Amino acid sequence: MFLIGVDEMVHEWALAESIADYIERELSKKGKKNIAKIVIKLGILQSIDKEILDFALKEIIKSRDYRVGEIVYEDEEVILKCRRCGYEWRINPSQLDEAIREAIHFVPEAVYSYFKCPRCGSRDFEIVRGRGVSIKEIILGDNNE
Amino acid sequence: MSDPRLLVIPKRLAGVKKIYPIMSSKGGVGKTIISTLLALTSSSLGCKTGLLDLDFTNPSTHIVLGVNPWEQEIIEEKGIIPQLVHGIKYLSITIFTRENPTPMRGEAVVNAFRELLAITQWGELDSLFIDTPPGISDEHLELLTYLGDKLEVVIVATPSPLAIKSVERLAEILLEGNYKIAGLVENMSDKPKLQKLAENLRIDYLGNIPYVKDIDEKIGNIELLRKTPIWEKVLEIVNRLLGNK
Numbered sequence: 001m002f003l004i005g006v007d008e009m010v011h012e013w014a015l016a017e018s019i020a021d022y023i024e025r026e027l028s029k030k031g032k033k034n035i036a037k038i039v040i041k042l043g044i045l046q047s048i049d050k051e052i053l054d055f056a057l058k059e060i061i062k063s064r065d066y067r068v069g070e071i072v073y074e075d076e077e078v079i080l081k082c083r084r085c086g087y088e089w090r091i092n093p094s095q096l097d098e099a100i101r102e103a104i105h106f107v108p109e110a111v112y113s114y115f116k117c118p119r120c121g122s123r124d125f126e127i128v129r130g131r132g133v134s135i136k137e138i139i140l141g142d143n144n145e
Numbered sequence: 146m147s148d149p150r151l152l153v154i155p156k157r158l159a160g161v162k163k164i165y166p167i168m169s170s171k172g173g174v175g176k177t178i179i180s181t182l183l184a185l186t187s188s189s190l191g192c193k194t195g196l197l198d199l200d201f202t203n204p205s206t207h208i209v210l211g212v213n214p215w216e217q218e219i220i221e222e223k224g225i226i227p228q229l230v231h232g233i234k235y236l237s238i239t240i241f242t243r244e245n246p247t248p249m250r251g252e253a254v255v256n257a258f259r260e261l262l263a264i265t266q267w268g269e270l271d272s273l274f275i276d277t278p279p280g281i282s283d284e285h286l287e288l289l290t291y292l293g294d295k296l297e298v299v300i301v302a303t304p305s306p307l308a309i310k311s312v313e314r315l316a317e318i319l320l321e322g323n324y325k326i327a328g329l330v331e332n333m334s335d336k337p338k339l340q341k342l343a344e345n346l347r348i349d350y351l352g353n354i355p356y357v358k359d360i361d362e363k364i365g366n367i368e369l370l371r372k373t374p375i376w377e378k379v380l381e382i383v384n385r386l387l388g389n390k
Contacts, residue, residue: 014153014224014264021156022149103241106225106264109201109257110238113245123248131256135149 011106012049015133016056020064026138027066034141037070043130045078047093047105053133069141078130082117088128089118108132150263154291157224157262160269161195161295165327165386166288169301170311172279175332176301178364179354180276181209182379183299183386185367187272188232190380192387195227195273198237199284201257202249206276207239211365214239224264231367236265254283262291272387281318289324297327299351299386304331304338312339316346327386330354351385354378 023035042048050073061068081088093101096114103110108131116123158164167180177200184196198206207214210230217240220226227234238247238257249257267273277284288296298319302308312329319326328349331339333356343350355374363369370376 011221011224011264014157014266017156017223018149018153018263021152025152102219103243106219107238107241107257107260109249109253109260110241110247112249112253113242113247123246124250126250127253132260133149 012053013056015048016053016060019057019133019135020060022135023061023068023138024064024066027140030140032140033065034067035069035138036141037072037137037139038068038135039072039074039137041074041076041134041136043076043078043108043127043132043134044093045091045104045108045111045127045130046132047101048133067141074136076130079128080111080115080125081128082120082122083124083126084122085117085120087117087119091115148259150259151291154259154262157265158267158273158292158295161267161273162271163297164273164275164292164295165297165299166199166275166277166285167299167301168277168281168285168315169279170281170315171302171308174279174301174303174308175354176279177205177276178209178360178375179299179301179330179332179379180274181206182370182376183383184233184235184272184274185231185370186376186380186383187274187387190383190387190389192271193234193269194232195234195267195270196230196236197227197273197275198239199258199275199288200278201238201254201284202247203278204237204239204242206235207237209364209370210235211367212237212239214243222266224266226266226268234267234270236261251283255287258284258287281315289319289322293324297325297386299327300329300348301332302329302339302342304334308339309342312342313346316348320346327351330382349385352378352382354382 078091100114167176184194188194198204227236302312326348328351329343330351331353334353335355337353340350357373
C-alpha cells in the first residue's frame with residue numbers, strides 16, 4: 001500500500017489544491033458533477049513529485065462534491081530560448097545542484113537567478129515550454145454518472 | 146480567470162485581516178525601510194504581522210532586517226511557511242534566488258507573483274505589509290486585481306516637487322479603481338509639507354518621517370534602528386494605520 005504522511009505533504013499539496021479548485025469551478029460553470037478525464041501537464045523545470053501530487057489531488061477530491069474519473073499526467077521537457085541571440089537550449093533539472101533544483105521547484109522563475117544563455121551570456125531568455133503545472137484538457141463526464 | 150493559482154490565492158490570505166502594500170511611483174523614496182519598519186513596529190505593538198518583499202528583481206527588505214539570504218530556510222507544510230524574523234512572518238524571493246541577479250520580464254513577474262502567493266501559507270495575521278518596487282507595473286497590478294478587497298495602500302513620497310505629480314498619478318489610478326488608500330507618508334522630511342497635497346487628493350496624511358543622516362550605518366541592525374527618530378515616527382504612523390491613534 002502506498003502511504004504518505006502529512007509531513008511529506010509538501011509544496012505539491014498547494015498545487016493540488018489549486019487544481020481541485022479549478023476543476024470545481026469549471027464543473028460549476030457547466031452545471032456538471034463529474035469529469036471523465038483530466039490531463040495535467042507537468043513541466044519538468046518544476047521537478048514536481050508526481051506521486052505526491054497525485055495522492056494529494058485524489059485526497060482533496062475525496063472531500064469535494066464532484067468526482068474525477070481518470071487523471072493523466074504528461075511530462076513536458078524544458079526549452080529555454082535566448083531573446084538576445086535566439087539560441088535555444090534544454091536543461092534537465094534532475095542534473096542540477098539540489099539547492100538550485102529546490103529553489104526552482106518552488107518558484108520556477110528562480111531559473112533567471114541561476115541560468116544564462118550558454119551562447120551569449122544573456123539572462124534575458126524565455127521559458128518556451130516545460131515551466132510547471134498546467135491543465136491541458138478536461139473531459140466532462142455525464143452529470144448522472 | 147483561467148489560472149488555477151488565482152483560485153487559491155484568496156484562501157492563502159484568508160486569515161490575514163489587512164494587507165498594506167507600500168507604493169510609490171518614484172524610486173528612492175524609502176519604501177523598503179518604511180515597509181520593514183511598519184512591520185516591525187506593528188509587531189512591537191503585539192499585532193500578528195507579516196512582511197512580503199514583492200520587489201522580485203531588486204529585493205532589499207532582508208538587508209534592513211539583517212537576514213542573510215544564503216541562510217534562509219525553506220519551511221514546507223502544504224506549501225511554504227514564512228520564516229519568523231524579529232517576530233514577523235517574513236517572505237522574500239531571496240529565499241529562492243539568494244543574492245543572485247534575477248532579471249524578469251512582465252510575464253515572468255506575473256508567474257512568480259502567482260506561484261509565490263499560491264504556495265505561501267500566511268496563517269492568521271492582523272496585518273501583512275508588502276514592499277513593492279517603484280512604479281505601477283506588473284506586481285502592483287497583480288496585487289490590485291487579485292488581492293483588492295483587503296488592500297489599503299500606503300503611498301510614500303518625499304517632499305520634492307518631482308514627487309507631487311507622481312503621487313497624483315498613483316492616487317488617481319487607485320481612486321478611479323475604488324481601491325482603498327490608507328494614506329500618504331511623507332519621508333525624509335523634517336516638517337510636514339505634503340499635507341495640502343493629501344488634502345487635495347482627499348487621502349489621509351499619515352505623517353512625516355525625518356531624514357536621518359547616518360541611517361545607512363543602522364541598516365541591518367534592528368536594535369540600532371529602534372533608537373532612531375524614524376522608529377518613533379513610524380510607530381506613530383502604524384498606530385494611526387491600525388486605528389490606535
